[in-house]
Amino acid sequence: MPTTARPTFTRAALTGLIAVVVALGVGHLVSGLLLLPSSSPFLAVGNAFIDRTPAPVKDFAIRTFGTNDKLALLVGMTVALILIGVVIGLLARRSVIPGLIAVAALGIVGILAVREQSSGALGLLSPVAALVAGVGVFWVLHRLARPRSDAGDDVDGGGVGRRGFVVGALAASVGAAAAGAGGLVLTRRIDVTASRRAVGELVPETPAPPIPAGAAFPESGTPPFLTPIADFYRIDVNLAVPQLRAEDATLRITGLVNEPLELTFDDIRSMPLVEKTITMTCVSNEVGGPYVSTTNFIGVPLLALLERAGIADGAQQLVGHSVDGFTIGTPLDMLRAAGDEAMLAIGMDRRALPPEHGFPMRTVVPGLYGYVSATKWLTELELATYDVIPYWVERGWDGQPPGVVPIKISSRIDAPKSFQQVPGGDVTIAGTAWAQGRGISRVEVRIDKGDWQPAELATEVNPFTWRMFRLTTSLPSGQHTVACRAVDGSGVMQVEERLRLINPGPVPDGSTGWHSIVFTVE
Structure with missing residues (x-):
């Protein structure tokens, strides 16, 4: 009678990883079939994560990654899911049960996340299909991963046993890739490009x-x-x-x-x-x-x-x-x-x-x-x-006056850039200011903590748009610090004090402070 042994670390890790990948691929495929991209478990979990991210963490992500913050989250989620899949596989070396429970738990998380995304009852088909596929593939690969001491297989996992697992793992991986690609293709049936063109x-x-x-x-x-x-x-x-x-x-x-x-x-x-x-x-x-x-x-x-x-x-x-x-x-x-x-x-x-x-x-x-x-x-x-x-x-932000404030007076220096080296002679300091609804009446520039000098203003288009400014001056060689501040159309000066984007309490009211840079004249 054959006896079973534990899968090797490599086979166990691959079993968990491939099962998770197959689940995500199938979920994405079904979401494409349904023309409900938001029902993809991968995207739904990511959106649920965004919903629960504290404001300071979101601000950190925007400051660090800029408009690539979502790409950074997707990459981070992918790495996390790879690690989770590997851990699930290793936890199931002794018995398949813990692995099945863990894969099912991931599937339930996907179902709950999709349910939050307003995809309706139909949208739940995507995470349910992902759960079934993930559990099924994990069970099959786990069986193929176990070496058997019978006449047909070597105990060390060679021979037919190894070939069986490799074939199963490759088939599941190709299926996962095909499902994911199919989901992308099916989603593109919503031809937004043609609609915009029309x-x-x-x-x-x-x-x-x-x-x-x-x-x-x-x-x-x-x-x-x-x-x-x-x-x-x-x-x-x-x-x-x-x-x-x-x-x-x-x-x-x-x-x-x-x-x-x-x-x-x-x-x-x-x-x-x-x-x-x-x-x-x-x-x-x-x-x-x-x-x-x-x-x-x-x-x-x-x-x-x-x-x-x-x-x-x-x-x-x-x-x-x-x-x-x-x-x-x-x-x-x-x-x-x-x-x-x-x-x-x-x-x-x-x-x-x-x-x-x-x-x-x-x-x-x-x-x-x-x-x-x-x-x-x-x-x-x-x-x-x-x-x-x-x-x-x-999520704790104030949506009622007086907590909701108009856009604050802001200005920034666009040229020179921070730490830029510029040729000697006349140097032009240029930038942008805005105070939508009130307009900009004056911008001043200060060099090396000297006196504030009025900058030349570009022609105003309307009070709801930004306004450019510039100041040309002769500066000696060496390092210089330049700052700017603006005055709106009602005569109010831009606030000097730098405040966080989200101040203590529930009021998100934008950043304040005078922008300054350091540059070098050659």
Whole structure:
């Protein structure tokens, strides 16, 4: 009668690893078949992790990895799952039971994560299929991994036993790769590229005024006034960009309204379109940081759209609902203060919105940070009281005045760069300032703790956009420190004290402080 022995360390580790990989591949395949990318267990667990990450940790990730923070998370998750798979396999060397329990536990975590992502009952098929596949492959490979002392196999795992495990492991690995690739291909059946192309050029009935030639100083080192779409900053909580076609998109206006409305994308596309030049800033932007960009948004005035439904008494905030279940609440008083500048946007730079910036439609409320104003991949606008808890408020942030503050006065030095060596002679210090809604009236520059000097300002486009500045001066050779500060259109000076992005308490109100750099004149 044959006797069994423990699998080798290598076979045990591979058994656990391959079982986990197969589970993820099958889950991704089924999510592609269902056209529900958010039901992929791998992405759902990642999104659940993001949801539970404390704000200071998120800020650290943004500071450290920038817009690659999601890629860093995906890489970290992949490494963690590889290690978990190896550990599961090693725990099951003596008996298959602990391994089966551990793989099943991972599957249950996936089910719970998908359930949170608003994929519906149908979406649960993906993590359930992943669980079944993972458990099944682990059981089969564990049996093949055990050497047997009978006439057909060598006790040390050679001969037929080794060949059987290798064949099984290779078959499972190829199947996992094929399933994962199949999931990616199937997901691309949602042809967002073709949908954007079909929208065509967006020609506003009310175009934005032309950008004057003196609105920026790119020759001195500032960015161009209008940010190229490829360079426009992106900050959101999605591991994968939601895929929604314009022809499938509808916008519902619900809640405290006199008459709920439902509009298709074509309904909105056929309305008189307006174009607004707007600078957007993220609340996570550090002093001197890059998360500020400007473009021409095209869409329809947001308040006019809400008034078609009739804003009922008692409404306190506008809650935007994204296709992925994400929500953002905008205080209604602050929305009204923005007036016709607040938009339901369907385009940037006279083209349909890029997918990563909210295609087919999004909200834009200039003068407010994005966490209370910018709902991408929009499907519903709900007029509500503050009893409705949006995403960030649910996580401890303040979504009501006076906790919600306008974008703070900020300025940064774009040229020279920190620690740059510049030729001797005249040196031009150039940068960017913004205080959306109030505009910039003055920028001052200080060199080596000397007197503050007024900088030359670029032509103002409108109070909701950034404004460039520059100062040319002669400096001696050696190291120099330069700082800048701005004054808004109402005469308020930029705050000197540096504060964290998220101050003690529940109020996320952006960073403060004067930006300074050190550079060397040759």
